[in-house]
Amino acid sequence: MKIAQFASIGFISLALFGCDKFSKTPTPTTSVKAREPVIALALGGGGAKGFSHIGVIKVLESHGIKPKIVTGTSAGSFVGSIYASGQTPYQLQNLALKLQESDIRDLTLNRQGIILGQKLQDYVNRNVGNKPIEKFPIRFAAVATRLDNGQKADFIKGNAGQAVRA
Template structure:
């Protein structure tokens, strides 16, 4: 026989290659089952944004110092801090230093006169001017503005005229803390950004919703609300104060319920103005935070494996 022409040889080679490829593909399909989808690689944990929400409570805020110490020791990430009233002061101090030991050192220095500068002259809107609080913040917070704090931070206040919740996320730190902490009837209202502002606790004592609105996947809330005495109030004034306290406690519980973890230090009946129990309050914060650590780790683990939300598409 004569030699095959080059065109015929190329055709034979192509047919042989196609036959070999088909045989290999059939063998692979047989091994995993015809029509079976190859297994997907395991899902990789996604980044989780953790927010720490610090509620109000005056001197009971020292318990939050203990909570932060434990979170730092246990290497729980804090990507956002939202502070209300006393929580705004503790939160700003930590956001500036990002060091629980430095926070604790400052906390030991705080005295009642650093926060409450009583003056009955010159105003009928409240006996505390708030200047001492702003000066204290100026001495201990190095960042000139909220935007330059080491940890993203927002303070929350209440618009006295409209009742709206106001989020303070820019500008000087001192006035924002002052506004967030301006207890009605004690502090004079604060004029800031064209609004008249008072304490965050009037409408949102534990602003979990603010953390969620800013993209938090996991929210750790610290509730330092007053534990009410078991005895029955006996006169008009004590009955009125008890009712106000009950309303505040229920509002705090309502606002905190969307948190992944709520830390409740045992603060007892410590008054908002009692600065003599720092050690006990910090210890209460440490104990409550240690108890909460397993739940916090579990919440972060769940969030890290949760599928990203599918963006909504318009018509």
């Protein structure tokens, strides 16, 4: 009887522990690729202070960081649209240094404001090569506020100058 019990315990031990190496799940032979993070750059307004964004873009690129998406409002949409169209930060800097207020500002007296905005629109369109937003090498969105209801308006396609003007 003792031999039968010993044999049973031995058999159970072998079944539980001896086959452990055969029951493991095999290690997959293919590795999972880590996804590259999507970098987005949000540029704010601020008139002439908006040109400080150019320095930020220069530093980012000098560290190998190139955004996949650029958004901007007001002066940020001005800088962002030209950058997203394919201009380098150094080209942007040269544009900013040569820019005269009269290049982009056309004063008017009407119900909608004192700046017409046509010069700004034309300037942006010239500097983006007259490409519509959806043809830019970097995804771009200009963000503005609708005057009729105060809601946010996103411009992700169409006339870049008109989007910046908004």
